[in-house]
Structure formats: structure tokens, C-alpha cells
Amino acid sequence: MNFELPKYKKPNFEKAHLVSAPNVKTETVIKDGVCPEHYHGTTIYPEYFKIEGKWVLAKESRMDCVVVVKDSHEVEVKEFRNLKVGDKVVIGRTEDASEGIYVYVDGFTGEEAGRDVFAFRSGRSRETAYSKDYDSLYDVLRHEKEKGYIVWVLGPAAVFDHDARSAMAALIDHGYAHALLGGNAVATHDLEAGLFNTALGQDIYTQESRKDGHYHHLDLLNKARRAGSIEKLIEEENINTGIIHACVKNNVPIVLGGSIRDDGPLPIVISDVYKAQDAMRYHTKKATTVICLATQLHSIATGNMTPSYQVVNGEVRPVYIYSIDVSEFAVNKLRDRGTLEVTTIVTNVQDFLVNLKNNLTK
Amino acid sequence: MNFELPKYKKPNFEKAHLVSAPNVKTETVIKDGVCPEHYHGTTIYPEYFKIEGKWVLAKESRMDCVVVVKDSHEVEVKEFRNLKVGDKVVIGRTEDASEGIYVYVDGFTGEEAGRDVFAFRSGRSRETAYSKDYDSLYDVLRHEKEKGYIVWVLGPAAVFDHDARSAMAALIDHGYAHALLGGNAVATHDLEAGLFNTALGQDIYTQESRKDGHYHHLDLLNKARRAGSIEKLIEEENINTGIIHACVKNNVPIVLGGSIRDDGPLPIVISDVYKAQDAMRYHTKKATTVICLATQLHSIATGNMTPSYQVVNGEVRPVYIYSIDVSEFAVNKLRDRGTLEVTTIVTNVQDFLVNLKNNLTK
């Protein structure tokens, strides 16, 4: 493998308009969770803020947040709801340095060959050729396994099929996951499959609907609540397959955000969605690759809080975001909501996971 | 209009197997939120429980819950997480009265003419003929306006278009809504439209993307958080159009359940999803008609907590559930997750709302 991360080309801070740019202005928060007017809202791109004459890069960024100046060397990107009285928020809605705010979109852009004005098939859909995207993803994941931080975002469809569930567990076993984000459903049905070999009562291999199968997820949830933790449940019920089992075995952290659809829930689920956001962002702050499978809710939530770049060992590098779903609308929505740098693949996540396992775990 | 509610045909309790059926067995909860084994899980149908020789109907039911015997005349249908130490939970997984549990599915079933074994087009899809479903819905809503409790469940798509948003507001003004359930997004973008005439920065009539439009929803949220309530926001910002405005004006209660996708959120949003479930179920316990538009998350959540019947003034009557979405998968999922009695219409909710306004508000 000769995969190399693209090099980040810093802005040329010697350029006249950057040299002459003023320092940013700030205003002070006077009520927790409420921002001064005319705040600057963040994008997914690297942003620099001029403070005491020096350009300071926002680290651990995310879009649709505001920027709080900590000191002359550091800014923090904060959600509105996390603002505290006294926070000094950057003011201004320009991005060209004229107010000391510089949004820099060209850090990883190479030269592009001239294109025809007209081309068929410019969007991405079921008819896009995905071979190369798969090959690139394999390269990325082999690299990230050791040198990155791979965050998976899973919907329940990832555990409804025997081979897909096994494939995901194998990927975790082989070190391709550093964190798992999801909801109550994916974990419940994965554990249901560990206990009964079913999901919502249907055998995940034979497709048979089992007698009283509609009790399975409720029984699983009840057992989990009695056990008090998923670790305890796995032990008590001797569960030894599946995704949650693989995470627990390999110490891969799991964040499950609650939703109004939940039965149960499992003891691990975070019932306050904004605390859940904070727990998710703990991982997206470190993420270098994010893979979202078959969940619009969790994919958009995660996409919203993932920037296009990451600072690792002082170097700026890109963050790779993938979204896989059988529906164009679902994968495009991520882009439509501002996550512009996502690579989308329109397919059934079952096949996607089996492909990854076949190419990465042997 | 000559619409009449179908009459409920009570079970014939003189039947031998109902007469000879034993009383239900119960077991006692010994840990909050954890159920005894072999509990009976509820369905969407009317269920009767034999207690001290008498059959007691579960009122205010919902599926996938358990049944707690209160006294000889009353049972309560409870979520697992709401179980308290000491609750006496009905035990047994039969539904035929042999354990004192009788699930009764024929209360509203008339005689059906014999059908051919084979017929084309048995499912419901974009190609189903919807004229009659519309006509029936108009009848239902005219009836329910005075004599029922109509709960709307809205996704953001309901407010992205000028005419659809106005149509929904008109329906509220005309008394066709008794409660509104949704999330942060639908309310935020509705209020954004009230303030800027945009949704996510795009004009809801002209489709133009406004300059700095991507700040609109953030600005709206920030103003709302400063105001402290949506009522205050509406007053301060002089918002006088839209769905939220119509609800506030007409005293229609609003429940907004939080999600991990939320920016802001609005002050009214319930951040704990299980508290949000309780707030939603407060309304579904009273609901006689539920209409779900373009939101898989909220539709399934609401569907899960809505039974197929309601007891109104001592009479059992059906609950009408409608799900409207442009995607077959979305509307079918409700059925796939157990909400069997739903009527689905595959179309854009914009047209659906305009149809309702045209037929109901003049």
C-alpha cells in the first residue's frame, strides 16, 4: 500500500490582505446559552482568527457553532447551548479576513484538469461507479487503523443480517474501529441477535419469524435493565457474537444517544440528547475517518459535528467522511445539510460491510 | 356529511372459554424499571384481563408495554421504564383467555366479501388509488374536529413550502388540530419562515438562497433562547404567520422532543427523550385521530404509542392513524414496526396539506 495523506498547504500569511487584516472583534456572553448578535458561525473548513496580530487556527471545530477566544493562542469552537457568561465570542460575518476571520477552503485542493462545460451524470446515485471509492476506502482504513481514529455510526440495518453483523464484528476485532456511535435500536437488536439469533423476532439468517419473536427485543431490554449494564448482560447471558460484544471485548467506546422511538432503553443509553451530543462530539473531535451506515438521524447528527480537517500531532490533515445508504435522498441529505465533503455510496449496507470484511480482514 | 363511527362489538363474554378462563396471574416488580419474567406484552388491540372473575378492558393502551393491575376494576398499561417497585404485572404469553388474557381483534371487523386468491397490486404504493382515502379522511376530520382529538405529527418538510405551511396554519385556525408533536427542526424552520420567510436560508416561496441565509436558523434559535419561550419570541419578533404561531394563538399544545441532530435548541424542546415520550403519550392517550407527515422518527415514535382503539365516554371507538410520506419505505416502516392499522398515502406532504385546506377550510 502506498497511501499517503494529502499534504495541507497552509495559507500564505504574507499576503497583503492577511497582513493588513484587523484583529477579530469579540463580544461577551451575558446569559448562559445565549450568544451576542452578529456572531461568526463556523463552517466545516479550517478557519483562522487574528488575535493580537497572529492568525490562530480553530482546532476541534464543527460547523454552525461560535468561536470563543480563550487567549492569544487559542480559540474554542462551542455550541450555542454551551456558552457561558463571560465567554468572548468572535463577531463578524465575513470570511475573507476583512474582520480578522479567514475561512480557508484550499488547504487540500490540488490542480484540477479543465472540465467540459457539459457532462452527463454529474450527481452521485445508484449509477455512480463505486469501484474506486471502495479501493480508496480500503487504503484509508488500512492507514487509519494505526494512525487515525475511525468512528462508526450505525443504524439498525447493520445488524439485521447475519453476514453483515459478523463482518462488522470482524472489522472491530481487526482494529478498524475506535469508537461506535448509534442509538438504542442498533445495540438492542445486535444483542437480541446475540441471545436469540433474531432481530425484531426474525432469524437473521433464515428470515423465519420465530414464535413469540415480537417479545425478543423486549425480553432483551428487560434482561439488560436487570443486569444494569451491557457488560454485565453479555456476561450473564453468555453473548459471544455481534457488534456490541466485539466493542466490549476490544475496549471500543460506545455512545448510544436516546431517541423518542426507544423501547427500554438499554442502561448505557444517554437519555438527554444534548448530553448525548457532547459525548458524540468527544469522539468526533478526535475522528479522522467517519463511516455512517443506514441511519439518517445519527449520520446527520454526526456529520454536523465533524469538520473537514483535524489537527493531529500539530499537522492539519483531512477528515474522511463516508455515508452509505440504499437511498440517494438519505446520503444526499448529509450534503444538503452542510456536510459537503462526504463521500456517498448508494448501496445496501449489508453488502458494504461484507465487502470491507473481505478486503480488510484477511 | 353522514359519517358515522363504526360501532364496537364487545366480546361475547358468555362464551365457554371466556367463562371458564382463570383470573390473570401477576408478579410483583422488585426493582424500578425492571419487569418480572414472562410478563405479557401489549398489542395495539383491545385487551381484556380477568380479575376477580371479571373481564377488565385496558384503557389508554399502547403496544410493547406491560399491564399493571391497579384494583379489581382497572389495569394500567405501562412502559417498562416506568415500572415501580410493588407494581403487580400481568404474567402470560397467550392471548386466547387461557391465562386470563384476551386480545380481541374483531371489535370493528365487518363481514368481508370473499376475495380472489390472486390479485395484482395488493400492497400500497405510489400507484394506489387515493381518492377515496382522501374523501374518508375529510369525513373523519370533520367529525373529529368537534368530537375527537386530532394529533398532528410533523416533520420539517411541512414548513419548507409557503403554501403547505399556510395550509397547515389554516387547518389549525379552523379547529382541526388538538395537539402538535414534532421536533426542534420543524418548529425552528417554521419560526425562521415567520421571521425571514426562509427555511434553512432558502425563501419558502421563491426558492432563492438568501445572502447569509445559512445564519437564519441559528439567528432564530439564538433569539428564541434569549427570549426564553416561543410565546415571548413570537411577541418580540412580531411573528404572525405559520404553524407555531397558529398553535400559540389557538392554544393548541405543542410537544417538541429533542434529538441529537438539534441545533439550539428552542427553549420548549424536551431534552430528555423519555420525558418527551411521556409528554407525547399524554396526547396519544387522548388521540382519536393521528396524522403523521414526513417524519420517520416522530411517526414511528408516535405510532408505537398509539393503540387501535380509544375509550371515549365509556364507548370503545377506533383510532384513525394516517402516515403521509413521499417514500413507500417510510410509510411502510410504521406498519413493519407494528402499527398495523395505519392508512398510508404516498405523496409529497405539500400537496397533501393543500388538499386538506382546500376541502376543509371553506
Place this chain on the structure above:
Amino acid sequence: MNFELPKYKKPNFEKAHLVSAPNVKTETVIKDGVCPEHYHGTTIYPEYFKIEGKWVLAKESRMDCVVVVKDSHEVEVKEFRNLKVGDKVVIGRTEDASEGIYVYVDGFTGEEAGRDVFAFRSGRSRETAYSKDYDSLYDVLRHEKEKGYIVWVLGPAAVFDHDARSAMAALIDHGYAHALLGGNAVATHDLEAGLFNTALGQDIYTQESRKDGHYHHLDLLNKARRAGSIEKLIEEENINTGIIHACVKNNVPIVLGGSIRDDGPLPIVISDVYKAQDAMRYHTKKATTVICLATQLHSIATGNMTPSYQVVNGEVRPVYIYSIDVSEFAVNKLRDRGTLEVTTIVTNVQDFLVNLKNNLTK
């Protein structure tokens, strides 16, 4: 109504590069249906060809065809398969006049306000605000009714529902259709509904599957084949509702192209698809507005043969193309295959037709 057609701004032929451009080169066809190499392929835009020092506009154009010089004043846009020995085909793959070929895309372009670099929701989907598109379409159709040539392209979904089928018939009765393109299915099921009130055996209002209903379309086809023409069938069977009936009554020409899916077929169906193309293009050569409903096959076929402009009474005017389908993929595909100027609406065509009837026929 104050609708006005946008004015066409001719190219400024005084510009130096147009003045200095050479005459086009041509090569001669030496085998029927086979083109010389390096031919120029047409686009959907107005194209001018320099012949004997003068710029000649291609009339009755369509994309992906070649240009045959007739004389010094006229060129003809021809399908490859229609080329004849001796035809003089324009050679050259530039579009900037450097080879005497000038593709002119700015004829109807007004000034556009500067846009933000970033905006949410740039594509068109179920979440696009369609109110204004509807309003514009009503204006267009009122104008075209008298002064244009409106071509409808219908899939069978347009006749599966009672209200939609009646709405389309009403639009025809009111003069809003100058030609109808479709396949065997839409006409068969429309006539089936005329005879049995069913489509594929299912009642188009009550949704009931009729006994032996799967025989209905076969019986209809057999009766039509016996009658020998749809006019004769309508007379013999006393059919007096529906779309085909309305076309026959109002002398609206119908072109039905055959497909490998057809049962029957109806006597009117053209079994040779390239003869069917020619019959369809006869109408698209005159079309000023094209409305495609719920048929990917016929929509793309028609889209392919419809240019973005039309010459009417010596004036160049735009052609309006609409595509309505419940699937983003279906409507986007038209654009993806080169029909760039289409306006797409993502909804169920049933509602679309009822909307049009409500706004245009009273």
C-alpha cells in the same frame, strides 16, 4: 394574468470572433444510417452554423443528433438512423464558432444576483418549495393553451386513481393538451377504467380487487383488437370517461409507442420503436411545453428529443419541460441524461393533476 414569454436575445453577430469565423465544413454520408467521423453532435441549446458567410439557426432541433446542411438558408437536425446517402453532415467538435459552429446558451439568461458560495439545499427534492413552480406552471399553461403546443407524456399511474384520471380528462376538455404521448399500458388501463372502473382489476375509487379482475385488461385489449381501433372500441363499448375518451372527443392526437412489456397491444400502438420515435418527434418539433408524468421510459425518450427552444412565427422562444414523479431518482435522471432545462416536481402525480384541474378548469 400578466404572464409574458421571456424575450430571446439573439447573439451579437457583429462580434469579432463570429465575424471572422469560417464557414462550417461538411462531409457526405456514403451509407444510409452511418455518419462521417468527427460529426458535430447537437445539444439542447440554439445552435448556429455559418454557411456561405451567414449564420443559420437550427430549427426543430434535438440533442444527440447531427446537422445536415440543406442549402444556404437551412439546416436539418437528424437522427443518425435517418441519415441518407448524400446528406452533407456538419463536421467539428468545437462550439465557439472557431469551426463555424456556435452553440448559444445565453439567449434567455437574465442577470442573476450574486449568490453566496455556500447554501444549504441546492438540489431539488421532496423538500423543495414547490408553490411558486405550481403558480408559474398555471401561468404557462394558460398562455400555452391558446398560443403554444402542450404535449403530455403519461405513465399508467396517471389513470390508476379516479380523481386523477378525471382531472386529466378535464384538462383535455378545457384545451390544455395538444398531443398525448405514452405507451400501451396507460391507454389500456384508462380504457379498462372506462369499461370496468378498474385498473389491473382494482376499482380506481374503492380500491377493491374485483372478482376475475385480473382478466379486465386482457378482456379490454381483446375487445379493442376485435374492434380494430380505439375510436371503434369507445363507440362499441360505450366508453364515456377517461383520458383516451377525452382525446378522441377533442381530436387530440395520441402517439403510443410499443414496449416489450406490452400485453395486447391496442391497435393504435406503434410496434417499431424507431417509427414510434419519429411519430413522437413530430409533436416535440412543435412542442412549446412538455409535461411528463410518472414514466421514466417515456419521459426520457421525450426529453431526449425536445430542445430548450422553439421557433414560433419566426421568433425563438423557450420550451418549458416539466417532469413530475414521486421519486427523485426518476425526475433527476432526465437531467442526468442531458435534459438540463427541466423543472422537476417530486410528488404523486395524482395530487399534481388534481391541483392543475382545481386551478385551471373553473
Place this chain on the structure above:
Amino acid sequence: MNFELPKYKKPNFEKAHLVSAPNVKTETVIKDGVCPEHYHGTTIYPEYFKIEGKWVLAKESRMDCVVVVKDSHEVEVKEFRNLKVGDKVVIGRTEDASEGIYVYVDGFTGEEAGRDVFAFRSGRSRETAYSKDYDSLYDVLRHEKEKGYIVWVLGPAAVFDHDARSAMAALIDHGYAHALLGGNAVATHDLEAGLFNTALGQDIYTQESRKDGHYHHLDLLNKARRAGSIEKLIEEENINTGIIHACVKNNVPIVLGGSIRDDGPLPIVISDVYKAQDAMRYHTKKATTVICLATQLHSIATGNMTPSYQVVNGEVRPVYIYSIDVSEFAVNKLRDRGTLEVTTIVTNVQDFLVNLKNNLTK
């Protein structure tokens, strides 16, 4: 592999109602292509007709056709349009032998275990567990390779991606295809890829839009028309990859039915769709397995003409039909139009083909 074809259980012709059944009645065709009234229409199931006291099975059947009695041992299943004056058509709309017509649906039905009344997830969708369907399909194809007749029905999406196109070619090379059905587009873009490595101008591996790429398919078609046959084209242009190349090399017959969408067309395309149907049915009469990929038009056309059983060496055996598409609507439509015995898989055909290649060609 221990795959075995299910055994066909013949009807018990000793049963009283079969013994006492009358001979079929027939009426004679008096106009070509027009059927007597009250004809019997065929289903996808084995059907027996009592002639001179003996039950005669219809071989080479298909649904929605009529049955012509040839002699006392043989009936022929014919399309209406193929009826000839003098044909003796079976009359009667019962299926229970009372008119000498016996539709037999239980030939392959085993005992089924009792099922719960209620089960989640009864339909087939993106969330169905497909592992076992894949495993079964591998078994079926290994068997059919030698002992069956495998018909592939391909839409253009099968050739838009490099790995998928190679996978399909490999399957052909390894003997897994006995006939290929499709349209002009799949063959054109496959050959375009053979010549330019593009489909509609876009590189099938790198996804790059090539300069003047929108000319590629037109150039390919023109070259093919000049060459006069695809064999000649392949030779002249040195095409040595792809699906059409593999078919030609391995003498796998290709039937391409024309459509109104076609550019060109290729010389091999059958322009009369009813002749194309006859050419397709030539293969479906022999088919024992049919696999339909990403084409609604061709899949439904083929499904319509494929029965659920086949007579091979005097034995009745099942026909396996698979339909693979990323859209539930597309795969379900086959079933909705009467092809009840189809196994559907909702995924991108690219992954499907790569899966088959990985499991069958090494």
C-alpha cells in the same frame, strides 16, 4: 455442495373431482390476433387441461396468455397477438377442474410450520436479511451452470462500474450465463467502456468526465452501425473486455429489444417490440433460472413471460427468478404485476455482481 432441486409432486389425478371433471371446451379463432370471449387466461403455475379424458400439462407456459389445443396430447400457450384463424382456444374462467381446467399451485409446496398471527417485518426491503438468499443463489447457480438454463436480464447500471462489469464478464466466462436479455443502452455503454473505458463519457473506474465524453456513446453507435454487427465492431475496434465481448466469445446468445429511448441503435437491436418479445420468450421457454438486474422495463417484460415451472427431460421443476434493484418499488413491482415467485434483493447491482463473482468464479 448438496443442493437438490425440490421434487414436483404431481396432482393426484385419482381424486374424485379430477376424475369427474369434463373435457375442456374450446372455441375457434376467427380473426388473427383476436380471441373468442370467455377464454381462459394463464397463470404462472402449472396448469392441466382435460382433453379426451386425459389431463395435459401446459409446457413452456407464461401468464396472461391463452391456451390452444394442438391435439389430444399437447396444448400451446400463446400470446393473443399470435393467435391464428382456426386456433382452438380453451374457454372457461374456473381453475378447479369444473370446466376441465386445473391450476395447480401446490407442486413444490412443503409443509410449513405454524406461524404467529403477528410478526414484525413481513415484507421484503432493504432491511431484510439477505445472507441466506445469497447462499441459496450460489447453490442454485452452481447447479444450473451444468443442468439448467440461466437467463440474465441487464439494465445499464450493470456496466457503469468497472468491477461490476468485470464481474459479470467473469461469470459469463465461467459458464454462468446461457442467454443475455437487455436493451440498446446496456450493450452500447458496455461497448463504450470497451472502447473508451467510459459510460456516458464518465470513466467507469475513476469517475472522471472525459473531454468530449458525451460523444462517446454516439461515436460507438456510429462505429457499430458502420461495422454492421457487434461481432464485426469488436473485431475492428479490438474490444477485449466487457459483457458483450464475453457473450460473443462464449457464444452466449444476446437479445436486445428496442425502446423509444434508444440512440443509434446497435445493429443487433430488434426494432419491433413484439418480435423482440418473441425472441425473448424463445429463451424464457428454456429458462430454469432468471436473474434481473436494475431494469424495470426488461425485468417486468421478462417476468411476465416466465412461468414458475419448467419441464426438463420430462420432469417438472421450479424456475428460480431473482430481481435485484436498489429500489423496493422496482423489485416489488415485478411481484405486483403477477410474478409472484420472485426472490427480491434490495441492493446496488454493483455489489451483487461482485459478490457473485467472488463466490462463484474461483
